[in-house]
Amino acid sequence: MATFRQRALNEAATHMSERFFVEKGPVSSYFGQNVFDQKIMRRYMSQPAYEAVLSAVEKGTKIDRSVANEIASGMKNWAIERGATHYTHIFQPLTGATAEKHEAFVSVKDGQAFEKFSGSALVQQEPDASSFPNGGLRNTFEARGYSAWDPSSPVFILDETLCIPSVFVSYTGEALDMKVPNLKSLQALSNSATAVANLFDPSVKSVSVNLGLEQEYFVVDEALYNARPDLVLCDRTVIGHTAAKDQQLSDHYFGAIPSRVEAFMKDFETEAYKLGIQLETRHNEVAPNQFECAPVFCEATKAIDQNMLLMIVMQKVSEKHHLKVLFHEKPFDGVNGSGKHCNWSMRTDSNVNLLSPGKTTAQTMQFLAFYSSVLKAVHDYHFLLMTSVCTLSNSYRLGGHEAPPAIMSVFSGSTLSKVFDSIIKTKCLPKDKAIKESIKIVASVPEIFPDNTDRNRTSPFAFTGNRFEFRAVGSSMNVAGAAFVINSIVAESLKKFKSEVDALEAKGESRSDAIMDVVRNFIIDAKSIMFEGNGYSREWQEEAAKRGIKAVTNVPDAFDIYKDKETISLFENLGVLTSAEISSRYEVLNETYVKKLQIEARVMGDICLNHVIPASVTYQNILMQSIKGAKEVFGNEYADICKSDIDTYKKISSYVNSLSSDVESLVEARKKANVIESISERAKVYSRDVQDQMAKVRNSADHLEMLVDDELWPLPKYRELLFF
Numbered sequence: 189m190a191t192f193r194q195r196a197l198n199e200a201a202t203h204m205s206e207r208f209f210v211e212k213g214p215v216s217s218y219f220g221q222n223v224f225d226q227k228i229m230r231r232y233m234s235q236p237a238y239e240a241v242l243s244a245v246e247k248g249t250k251i252d253r254s255v256a257n258e259i260a261s262g263m264k265n266w267a268i269e270r271g272a273t274h275y276t277h278i279f280q281p282l283t284g285a286t287a288e289k290h291e292a293f294v295s296v297k298d299g300q301a302f303e304k305f306s307g308s309a310l311v312q313q314e315p316d317a318s319s320f321p322n323g324g325l326r327n328t329f330e331a332r333g334y335s336a337w338d339p340s341s342p343v344f345i346l347d348e349t350l351c352i353p354s355v356f357v358s359y360t361g362e363a364l365d366m367k368v369p370n371l372k373s374l375q376a377l378s379n380s381a382t383a384v385a386n387l388f389d390p391s392v393k394s395v396s397v398n399l400g401l402e403q404e405y406f407v408v409d410e411a412l413y414n415a416r417p418d419l420v421l422c423d424r425t426v427i428g429h430t431a432a433k434d435q436q437l438s439d440h441y442f443g444a445i446p447s448r449v450e451a452f453m454k455d456f457e458t459e460a461y462k463l464g465i466q467l468e469t470r471h472n473e474v475a476p477n478q479f480e481c482a483p484v485f486c487e488a489t490k491a492i493d494q495n496m497l498l499m500i501v502m503q504k505v506s507e508k509h510h511l512k513v514l515f516h517e518k519p520f521d522g523v524n525g526s527g528k529h530c531n532w533s534m535r536t537d538s539n540v541n542l543l544s545p546g547k548t549t550a551q552t553m554q555f556l557a558f559y560s561s562v563l564k565a566v567h568d569y570h571f572l573l574m575t576s577v578c579t580l581s582n583s584y585r586l587g588g589h590e591a592p593p594a595i596m597s598v599f600s601g602s603t604l605s606k607v608f609d610s611i612i613k614t615k616c617l618p619k620d621k622a623i624k625e626s627i628k629i630v631a632s633v634p635e636i637f638p639d640n641t642d643r644n645r646t647s648p649f650a651f652t653g654n655r656f657e658f659r660a661v662g663s664s665m666n667v668a669g670a671a672f673v674i675n676s677i678v679a680e681s682l683k684k685f686k687s688e689v690d691a692l693e694a695k696g697e698s699r700s701d702a703i704m705d706v707v708r709n710f711i712i713d714a715k716s717i718m719f720e721g722n723g724y725s726r727e728w729q730e731e732a733a734k735r736g737i738k739a740v741t742n743v744p745d746a747f748d749i750y751k752d753k754e755t756i757s758l759f760e761n762l763g764v765l766t767s768a769e770i771s772s773r774y775e776v777l778n779e780t781y782v783k784k785l786q787i788e789a790r791v792m793g794d795i796c797l798n799h800v801i802p803a804s805v806t807y808q809n810i811l812m813q814s815i816k817g818a819k820e821v822f823g824n825e826y827a828d829i830c831k832s833d834i835d836t837y838k839k840i841s842s843y844v845n846s847l848s849s850d851v852e853s854l855v856e857a858r859k860k861a862n863v864i865e866s867i868s869e870r871a872k873v874y875s876r877d878v879q880d881q882m883a884k885v886r887n888s889a890d891h892l893e894m895l896v897d898d899e900l901w902p903l904p905k906y907r908e909l910l911f912f
């Protein structure tokens with residue numbers, strides 16, 4: 189057998205199930221031990237310093253430099269006691285990943301070594317960060333980017349390094365990361381939502397967002413992964429014939445977890461617990477070797493940072509197990525892709541979930557105010573919201589096997605739908621019996637939902653009882669990219685809600701009448717985004733188009749929404765992004781798209797020329813020997829005797845010929861695209877010409893995989909990658 193694949197398979201067979209991170213005692217005895225949380229803070233700093241941090245976390249107040257020194261010293265003492273030698277500002281540049289540059293605590297003066305960490309080092313760093321994507325916001329001669337501590341997310345220790353969650357901004361203060369717009373959108377949402385909540389309860393001071401992020405992922409053996417250049421370089425297979433059996437029997441979903449993976453899960457859960465990540469569920473997903481874990485929801489910034497951290501922890505722990513975790517949205521064609529369901533809700537400072545239907549009429553009206561505002565937001569900005577999850581990798585997943593389509597819609601469930609119909613038909617709440625009747629139904633919603641009978645898993649944006657679940661987010665994404673859009677559009681919608689209620693009240697309407705009128709108007713406005721049926725069906729695609737709901741059919745085309753006046757004024761008015769920041773993001777999105785596709789296309793060409801064609805030709809030579817031998821022995825009868833060999837030889841020739849000319853055309857398509865000056869135009873040409881050509885290449889390569897002797901095939905096959 190081809191030695192590379194054979195060696196990989198032999199090595200994979202030696203990898204056993206084993207635990208590496210085992211802690212004594214119950215989880216509660218080590219949960220959060222590597223987090224500098226409030227309890228630990230109190231032990232390591234004075235009351236004023238502790239209060240300064242608390243106020244920064246809760247109210248966003250600035251931390252004074254003098255206090256910063258004391259905070260830094262407390263952090264350092266705690267970190268050193270726990271074995272840390274370095275510190276780093278960990279930030280989230282526009283690459284979508286996290287970035288860190290470690291600095292040693294140790295300092296030597298007059299031959300004496302001591303550990304040093306000042307307040308200014310805690311508060312701000314200037315990493316030599318000129319290579320991060322910035323979409324033209326910085327010129328290299330003034331390439332300074334600053335990372336600054338974000339106290340709203342806890343400091344922690346990972347691998348002997350004190351990690352300080354940070355924002356990343358340019359010298360002139362523009363956002364160069366995913367975190368800043370998200371923090372600003374949370375503030376904008378809090379402002380608008382508090383104003384609406386005050387219509388019902390004047391004591392509400394702020395509103396925050398809760399996120400629960402379910403993480404799907406694939407796991408493959410490390411030796412097999414290393415034998416696939418496409419997995420190593422692109423995180424996905426660019427060629428590979430589907431296995432005879434994959435997910436058709438649904439026997440993997442919720443099945444017994446393979447023991448190697450279970451050991452891996454237990455190990456990364458242990459490490460996550462130490463970092464204060466409250467993982468709650470683990471299970472097999474639909475595709476073979478696909479799994480999911482979910483933490484308990486928490487405040488948005490923390491939830492996102494913890495998700496980014498969890499992905500790092502999973503990757504690190506997987507190495508011990510000789511496994512590779514794939515966060516890519518579509519590592520394997522023909523089976524389900526992976527998402528990161530984003531459960532989103534709003535909560536007041538007094539801990540009231542504003543998306544909880546409630547029992548009393550007042551609570552129900554409040555619920556309807558917030559619910560209708562979300563509906564209107566998703567309706568008015570449906571294309572922007574869908575675009576927020578558009579990346580090259582997620583485009584392979586959306587609309588594919590059991591993934592939401594790239595068409596936005598909201599699922600509310602039959603009970604709420606009836607309520608909305610009733611609100612539309614009859615006018616205002618208090619006077620009408622029918623509405624009162626329907627309100628009773630709303631009040632019973634909490635009892636109806638928990639049994640999960642009223643759920644629609646085909647909807648990209650579904651209400652699940654007390655939160656919305658945005659299911660189109662991709663598994664590899666930094667959720668901040670989608671969350672800041674949800675927060676912003678809902679903030680905008682709530683702003684409108686408040687001003688419309690104010691206007692009606694000014695005209696003399698009672699508050700409750702005014703609220704119900706605006707709820708009704710918002711529901712009417714948003715009617716076309718509501719869809720209760722099968723989101724995966726072709727009928728829905730046609731129906732959505734009729735309703736004016738725009739689908740994302742091409743990713744770089746979709747990015748153009750960031751150039752729309754409406755988008756720019758939305759983010760500018762809310763103070764979330766300036767127009768310069770938006771256009772920088774637009775550039776980065778296009779650039780990343782092109783670069784990733786360019787890498788995939790190159791890898792595909794290389795694999796075909798260096799692996800697929802040589803193996804195919806080797807097999808052809810074997811066939812030729814057999815045909816020649818038959819001719820020597822049987823004379824003219826050889827053609828009948830070797831019919832199958834001759835047929836196979838010819839088929840291989842035909843695929844090899846088309847493969848090599850398709851690879852050539854792929855290179856040509858890339859070269860032609862590469863000279864296009866405008867990055868957005870280049871991305872559009874890549875998405876069409878380069879991707880079309882890649883599909884042709886893959887078709888021939890996958891046919892050859894079926895024709896060539898298994899012994900000679902150099903790349904681990906799907907059936908080997910996907911089953912333990």
Ligand code: ADP
Nearest residue numbers: 398399400401482483484485531532533654655
């Ligand atoms: P399912 O797969 O059925 O959607 P999971 O238990 O896998 O359910 O995930 C549900 C996620 O939603 C969890 O992270 C959970 O903590 C989170 N969640 C529950 N309630 C809320 C809420 N009010 N706001 C945000 N997230 C929530």
Ligand code: MG
Nearest residue numbers: 402529531657
């Ligand atoms: Mg879910």
